[in-house]
Amino acid sequence: GLDIAPLLKTTGAVTYDPGFMNTANAKSAITYIDGDEGILRYRGYPIEQLAEHSNFLEVSYLLIYGELPAQEQLDAFDNVTRRHTLLHEELKGFFGGFPRDAHPMPVLSSAVSALSTFYQDSLDPFDDEHVERSTYRLLAKVPTIASYAYKKSIGQPMLYPDNNLDLVENFLRGCFGVPAEQYELDPDLVNALDTLLILHADHEQNCSTSTVRLVGSSQANMFASISAGINALFGPAHGGANEAVLKMLRQIQAGDVSPEAFMEKVKNKEDGVRLMGFGHRVYKNYDPRARVVKGIADDILAKLGGDDELFEIAQRLEQKALEDDYFIERRLYPNVDFYTGLIYKAMGFPEKMFTVLFALGRLPGWIAQWREMMRDPATKIGRPRQLYVGAPERIYPGV
Ligand code: ACO
Numbered sequence: 001g002l003d004i005a006p007l008l009k010t011t012g013a014v015t016y017d018p019g020f021m022n023t024a025n026a027k028s029a030i031t032y033i034d035g036d037e038g039i040l041r042y043r044g045y046p047i048e049q050l051a052e053h054s055n056f057l058e059v060s061y062l063l064i065y066g067e068l069p070a071q072e073q074l075d076a077f078d079n080v081t082r083r084h085t086l087l088h089e090e091l092k093g094f095f096g097g098f099p100r101d102a103h104p105m106p107v108l109s110s111a112v113s114a115l116s117t118f119y120q121d122s123l124d125p126f127d128d129e130h131v132e133r134s135t136y137r138l139l140a141k142v143p144t145i146a147s148y149a150y151k152k153s154i155g156q157p158m159l160y161p162d163n164n165l166d167l168v169e170n171f172l173r174g175c176f177g178v179p180a181e182q183y184e185l186d187p188d189l190v191n192a193l194d195t196l197l198i199l200h201a202d203h204e205q206n207c208s209t210s211t212v213r214l215v216g217s218s219q220a221n222m223f224a225s226i227s228a229g230i231n232a233l234f235g236p237a238h239g240g241a242n243e244a245v246l247k248m249l250r251q252i253q254a255g256d257v258s259p260e261a262f263m264e265k266v267k268n269k270e271d272g273v274r275l276m277g278f279g280h281r282v283y284k285n286y287d288p289r290a291r292v293v294k295g296i297a298d299d300i301l302a303k304l305g306g307d308d309e310l311f312e313i314a315q316r317l318e319q320k321a322l323e324d325d326y327f328i329e330r331r332l333y334p335n336v337d338f339y340t341g342l343i344y345k346a347m348g349f350p351e352k353m354f355t356v357l358f359a360l361g362r363l364p365g366w367i368a369q370w371r372e373m374m375r376d377p378a379t380k381i382g383r384p385r386q387l388y389v390g391a392p393e394r395i396y397p398g399v
Pocket of ligand 1: 330
């Protein structure tokens with residue numbers, strides 16, 4: 001029943017590639033991944049060096065503008081993002097309209113979409129000045145929106161951002177501070193979160209980034225495109241894996257099943273059980289981000305006293321997997337999500353916030369990719385073809 005004649009008339013050839021496994025949709029100079037070797041670089045810089053020596057603001061600049069900033073450029077970038085953290089009071093009012101138990105991800109995407117209505121002066125995707133304004137408005141306001149979404153979900157009043165603080169500090173205070181009380185920032189926690197955001201800042205043409213590009217290819221503005229990306233990240237197959245890891249660890253902790261017995265279930269593919277936080281579509285080697293995350297997990301859990309038992313179960317699972325032929329043959333290694341959930345939990349974030357933290361980190365990548373696409377003369381509106389497998393022509397009854 002496959003009729004490809006109409007397709008061949010217009011294109012001469014057609015590829016059928018579900019999931020775009022073998023289709024490059026863009027030329028990009030932003031992020032390089034070699035999955036076989038376990039290499040990830042932003043603008044040529046290895047992720048390990050950026051995680052150790054840079055910070056999230058500088059990495060955001062690097063991804064968006066292509067070069068590391070000189071000190072005065074970084075200062076100006078810091079200044080402009082600090083001064084745009086406030087939300088319009090009427091946008092703040094939106095938060096009252098969502099149900100009390102709303103998941104913070106759709107709240108985040110709705111508020112980002114609504115930015116199009118509040119900043120109608122910065123919507124022209126081809127005007128460099130407008131694009132600059134949208135860039136710093138997003139970088140500054142998304143952490144505020146994210147902390148408001150969190151406060152909403154726990155029924156606490158929202159805190160206005162404090163411009164003496166940087167983006168990450170403001171976000172932590174916005175989540176965990178309470179009005180009229182001094183919030184003591186813990187530098188170890190700030191640094192750990194900053195590094196985790198760097199690790200998530202871009203990952204070339206993943207599902208949410210491709211969504212940002214596809215929506216933007218219709219010349220939709222940056223707020224509309226990135227709101228769509230947030231919705232793509234909301235899906236459990238993309239942004240929800242660290243929540244799934246925690247759930248798996250809890251099941252092992254609560255049930256009679258030992259880590260060893262659980263591994264047998266995974267290897268026998270009983271009920272389709274997988275070792276969550278293991279394996280990756282692109283990395284067929286140790287995910288370079290996972291190594292950095294493991295180091296942070298050691299430090300933060302030792303300091304904040306996270307759930308030692310869950311951490312121990314996770315380490316036992318990892319150890320078993322790294323020694324087991326099933327995992328070795330299939331080249332399955334821990335991915336970035338294996339330990340992040342445990343760290344976020346120790347920091348005090350509920351599971352619903354994990355994907356929001358991912359979105360905060362991925363934001364500069366989405367912005368950089370949207371800008372690169374808009375400037376690329378080769379960009380065309382995204383419009384895949386299909387293979388029609390439905391009914392042939394039919395006659396409407398009575399005709
Ligand atoms: N546990 C057990 N077996 C696994 C796992 C796993 N986590 N991942 C893959 N396998 C096995 C498959 O059963 C398959 O075995 P087979 O050849 O005997 O049939 C083989 O490895 C290849 O698996 P595929 O599903 O074909 O690999 P793919 O590249 O499509 O999947 C994915 C990648 C989806 C990430 C997969 O490894 C998985 O489901 N992992 C667990 C979920 C997870 O951690 N997701 C987060 C991804 S990272 C991110 O989004 C930031």
